[in-house]
Amino acid sequence: MEKNKQQVVDLLISHSQILVRSRPYSEELSQWGKQNIEQGAVIHHNYVIFDPLPDDAFGANVVLTSADSFIMDNQTQRCIVVPFYTHPDNVIEVASATEKFTVNLQLDALLYSLYYEICEGDEVFYKFTFVPALVPITAHYIIDDEWGGQKGKMLQSGRV
Known part of the structure; x- marks a missing residue:
């Protein structure tokens, strides 16, 4: 793969969250509502948090990829897509608690x-x-999964 197209980090995942952000940490944006817990995600335009599903603290590889299109891994158990905005002055980070x-x-x-x-x-x-986009995609599940995700079901943004 070309340089700067893929990165792998070994992230200590804890507190049932894994996030990507293009802004500094925000306690306000990190709050989960009842609907967020049910859908497994808190979605803000430049700050998204996902439920990693296992409850314990553990280390896991996180593969970050920049691509022209999306190809789902054949080992995928859950898949969600959300719109994500960046800002040239902000560092993009993948994080846990x-x-x-x-x-x-x-x-x-x-x-x-x-x-x-x-x-x-x-x-x-x-x-x-x-995947670069010209218009924001509607946040939704890509596949049915055993945790309640339903293919095509839309996800709510913000704290809900």
Whole structure:
């Protein structure tokens, strides 16, 4: 794969959250409402938090990819897509409650369709794929999953 198209980090996931942000940490944006818990995501335009599903604290590989289109991994157990805005002055980070990493991909667009996958091979791992977009995609599940996700079901933005 070309340079700056993929990055892998070993993230300590805790407090049932994994997030991508293009702004500094915000306690206000990190709040979960009842509907957020049910849908497994808190979605803001430049700050998204996902439920990693396992409850314990654990280390997992997170694969970050910049691509022209999305191809789902054949080991995907859950897949969600959300609109994600960046700002040229802000660092993009992938984080959990306990640690964060700078995303070192060449992300020049201001708007992306951000695909979140929970995959299971020998171990659970996560994938975020950034696909440049001209218009914001409607946040929704890509596949049916065993945790209540229904293919095509829309997700609510904000704290709900």
